[in-house]
Amino acid sequence: MESSTEIISESSSSRFQFPRWSNYLLPALINLAILILVYFPILIALGVSPWTTSVGYSPHQPVPFSHRMLAMQLGMDCRYCHSTVETDGFAAIPSTQICMNCHASIKAESPLVAPLRDAYTGGEPIRWTKVHDLPDFAYFNHAAHINKGVGCASCHGQIASMDVVTQNQPLSMAWCLSCHRQPEKHLRPLDQVTNPNWNAAIQAGKSQTELGQELLKKYGIRDPEALTSCSTCHR
Amino acid sequence: MLHVSPMTSNPSDNSNRLNGEPSYWRSLAHLSQQIERLELAEDAADVSQELDGVARRQFLKLMAASLGLAGVTMTGCRRWPQEQIVPHNAQPVGTAPGRREEYASCWELGGAATGVMITSVDGRPIKIEGNPQHPFSLGATDAWAQAGILELYDPERSRRVSEAVPAGDGHRDLAPRNWKQFLAFAQPHFDELRRQDGRGLAVLQGLTSSPTLQRQSREWQMAFPQSRWFCYEPIHRDNEIEGIRIALGQAYRPVWDFETADIVASFCADLLGTHPGRLRWARQWANRRTGKNSPLNRWYVAEPAPTLTGSIADTRLPAAPSRIPVLLEALAVMLGIAGNNGDVSSMGLSPTESQWLKLLHTDLVAHQGKSVVVVGSELPARSHGLAVAINQFLGNVGGPVAFVEESIANQGPCGKDIQELSAALESGEIKTLLILGGNPAYDAPSDARIKIPQGKALTSIHLSLFFNETSAECTWHVPMAHWLESWGDGRAWDGTYSVRQPLILPLFDGKTATEMLAVMGRAVTTHGRDLVRETCKQQRFLPADNDAQFEQAWEALLHDGVLDRSAFTPAKVPVLATADLLRFVSTDDRAANAGPGQFQLIFRPDASVYDGRFANNGWLQEMPDPITKLTWDNAAWISPSDAQTLNLNNGDVIEIGLNDDLGRCEIPAYIMPGQAVGTIGLSLGYG
Numbered sequence: 056m057e058s059s060t061e062i063i064s065e066s067s068s069s070r071f072q073f074p075r076w077s078n079y080l081l082p083a084l085i086n087l088a089i090l091i092l093v094y095f096p097i098l099i100a101l102g103v104s105p106w107t108t109s110v111g112y113s114p115h116q117p118v119p120f121s122h123r124m125l126a127m128q129l130g131m132d133c134r135y136c137h138s139t140v141e142t143d144g145f146a147a148i149p150s151t152q153i154c155m156n157c158h159a160s161i162k163a164e165s166p167l168v169a170p171l172r173d174a175y176t177g178g179e180p181i182r183w184t185k186v187h188d189l190p191d192f193a194y195f196n197h198a199a200h201i202n203k204g205v206g207c208a209s210c211h212g213q214i215a216s217m218d219v220v221t222q223n224q225p226l227s228m229a230w231c232l233s234c235h236r237q238p239e240k241h242l243r244p245l246d247q248v249t250n251p252n253w254n255a256a257i258q259a260g261k262s263q264t265e266l267g268q269e270l271l272k273k274y275g276i277r278d279p280e281a282l283t284s285c286s287t288c289h290r
Numbered sequence: 291m292l293h294v295s296p297m298t299s300n301p302s303d304n305s306n307r308l309n310g311e312p313s314y315w316r317s318l319a320h321l322s323q324q325i326e327r328l329e330l331a332e333d334a335a336d337v338s339q340e341l342d343g344v345a346r347r348q349f350l351k352l353m354a355a356s357l358g359l360a361g362v363t364m365t366g367c368r369r370w371p372q373e374q375i376v377p378h379n380a381q382p383v384g385t386a387p388g389r390r391e392e393y394a395s396c397w398e399l400g401g402a403a404t405g406v407m408i409t410s411v412d413g414r415p416i417k418i419e420g421n422p423q424h425p426f427s428l429g430a431t432d433a434w435a436q437a438g439i440l441e442l443y444d445p446e447r448s449r450r451v452s453e454a455v456p457a458g459d460g461h462r463d464l465a466p467r468n469w470k471q472f473l474a475f476a477q478p479h480f481d482e483l484r485r486q487d488g489r490g491l492a493v494l495q496g497l498t499s500s501p502t503l504q505r506q507s508r509e510w511q512m513a514f515p516q517s518r519w520f521c522y523e524p525i526h527r528d529n530e531i532e533g534i535r536i537a538l539g540q541a542y543r544p545v546w547d548f549e550t551a552d553i554v555a556s557f558c559a560d561l562l563g564t565h566p567g568r569l570r571w572a573r574q575w576a577n578r579r580t581g582k583n584s585p586l587n588r589w590y591v592a593e594p595a596p597t598l599t600g601s602i603a604d605t606r607l608p609a610a611p612s613r614i615p616v617l618l619e620a621l622a623v624m625l626g627i628a629g630n631n632g633d634v635s636s637m638g639l640s641p642t643e644s645q646w647l648k649l650l651h652t653d654l655v656a657h658q659g660k661s662v663v664v665v666g667s668e669l670p671a672r673s674h675g676l677a678v679a680i681n682q683f684l685g686n687v688g689g690p691v692a693f694v695e696e697s698i699a700n701q702g703p704c705g706k707d708i709q710e711l712s713a714a715l716e717s718g719e720i721k722t723l724l725i726l727g728g729n730p731a732y733d734a735p736s737d738a739r740i741k742i743p744q745g746k747a748l749t750s751i752h753l754s755l756f757f758n759e760t761s762a763e764c765t766w767h768v769p770m771a772h773w774l775e776s777w778g779d780g781r782a783w784d785g786t787y788s789v790r791q792p793l794i795l796p797l798f799d800g801k802t803a804t805e806m807l808a809v810m811g812r813a814v815t816t817h818g819r820d821l822v823r824e825t826c827k828q829q830r831f832l833p834a835d836n837d838a839q840f841e842q843a844w845e846a847l848l849h850d851g852v853l854d855r856s857a858f859t860p861a862k863v864p865v866l867a868t869a870d871l872l873r874f875v876s877t878d879d880r881a882a883n884a885g886p887g888q889f890q891l892i893f894r895p896d897a898s899v900y901d902g903r904f905a906n907n908g909w910l911q912e913m914p915d916p917i918t919k920l921t922w923d924n925a926a927w928i929s930p931s932d933a934q935t936l937n938l939n940n941g942d943v944i945e946i947g948l949n950d951d952l953g954r955c956e957i958p959a960y961i962m963p964g965q966a967v968g969t970i971g972l973s974l975g976y977g
Contacts, residue, residue: 114372145388150381174379185373 108225114184126215133249144196151175194290203274204242215251235282239267316919319940394851396788401497401698402566403780415793426782430569437909448757448769449798480810488514490721496523496728499697499781502825506807520711521701524733524901527667528703533674538863541699548574551662551690553653555590558666563598564895567783590650594892595971596964607646608966615673624651627683628875659685676874679866694858697781712738723750726803731760736953771800777818785858892971902975925960927971933961
């Protein structure tokens, strides 16, 4: 008896025993699974949702200005009003003076134009609400894009058919990078940059990729490595 | 030997090298920490783990926490505040929103102007750099000029005119007023004063090289012949102007060329740090350091407290302020121009001092005509006279030393003016006091306290950027326009004329000193711009015979910011006879060393707040003192041996009292290697 007891106790001491913390392993794993399956999908979904990126953001403006009427129906070029877009980083919202170049005689008495008249005859300038609002830590230069063949519509969408300006693209970093990695998908000849109805196949008779590759060389656009370097946009 | 590099009152010889690698230290405390750390590392191998590991773990913990929080609160995923775009009603021609524009202007400190180039975006000045076209400062600026941007936008700037009105029981209340209300009071008041020839009227102003302000000051004294005009700034060059005036019969300003000088001897002059011509001198010094075109030159510096100039010296001698004039005299004696047959044995020189002088003397004699002897503005007038004589004797005048017109010769002397003003205020002789900028109630010396009597007897008007100690004592306070908001002009150290143009309209309806004087003095024109144009016209600065040419030249002047070839031409100065020189040699205070337990106090401009005027500027406060690396504060510098005698450690608070009980202050001590024994160094501006 005595000797067998000894044998049993010896074998029991050498047998593997789960450490105490293993009791908590299962609840921890369940929590982790919930985290991975629920928390992160929600986080990511919220991060890319239009609610966050403001796609469709369409604030009320002080003057019921319609791009559709002026750019589409009347066929005005973007650069008549946004005159600095080819030379400066900021595409100027037109000064009241530019509006009045036409509205001094066209629809001069219309109540819709009243805020313009008030501003022009010595009042406060018009306060437009900014729609396409990049964060201040991102550097964006209109002229750099326009002069390399990126069309207005690539970022602003079909603005020429909008009555109220609406944000069309997410303007997120991933979105910026998607073009900086493959710029050829969005390049046009310089004289077509402001064309709202541009289509490579119809107007140039080539596929967009084919034309894009040509323009890439022609305009001396740098390789994606340079275009996606941090300091290109975060200066 | 004596070829001491700066700051080498170093206790141990191997201290410059720790662990076989060069090691730099900021203070004695820092050095001893490094040694301690090295010893620890040698004693126990895993100490280094503790030194570095903790920080890394802490970092990771914090990062994890902040990432978690970012996810929980989703601060990263919210639409930021709505922004507005407000285009001009009529866009000014040649401008575009968001386009960077640069304007030339000028800025003044301590009576000398610096040309600057200011970057502006959408009508907001955002950056100040030097004007590369400026022939004197050569495109350089200093921290004080650059920090002007933060000062312009300082929310604590004075925003409105105010008047102190009696409110019973002897107190006064501040009543908000506007500029119109001030004019309604001031113009009749000054008209009345004019009828009395300005009796009882006094004006107090800082040092200025501005020809417009100088012209207005002259016109003021004609309109108010009985009035008194005082000048005061805590950092001034009274002694220098006085000494050179005695020596040469007229106030001249020395302009040096340290690029062509092979030997530079500075007696207490902080040429690279705080001298009004510092930008130029620093460039010249640096040009000789490249060794490309010419061999390096040699700088000898004798000074009580380490400065930037001392820190670059090849041979630096720590010497108490009382010893420095003696050293200069001994040098004159050794050169044989100050009697005594060249014998300096009776002058009580210490072995270190005489060795330093011997080296300097040998070098100066070997480089006659290619050396410069400079004397700091705080040394007595006779030292400045003697420096003129030494430079003349060595043939340096006409070489690296030139004398030009002194553009602030008629201002001050500050020390005398502030004492007279103090006395005049006390006697009640002054009935109206106009203070243009500055803060005399705070920064006047303790033997000339400015106590502005409050009550009906005195009307005091203070024009100031901030509502400060002086504003609080005055009847009226008027906000001053910042230099980025105002028209003006100024002259650089060498006389180069620059104009100042505003980059933005006054944010708080501030006025400039020129506009105040024009309004009070009923000048024909009161607009800042017209006042400067008037000066240019009257003094024929611009090459123009008719109005059209003037307009063209004026536009060019505004564009360049600086007037071509407007520096003063070097004057032909009389040569001093050796027999004359003895009057520059003092006999009385050679032994004026402090007694036991007593120290000589050295006041110097602070690298951050200058004389206190930049105390509200966070950029400057954050900028470490170039010597101690202290920020946001000053300390009493004390030599290591004095600290040992007094059993002081860094940071121990000491009390400093002046001999004649004129003032005392409590201040932490800072053990400063290179500080002269028996001296305490204090920087101005921290109370």
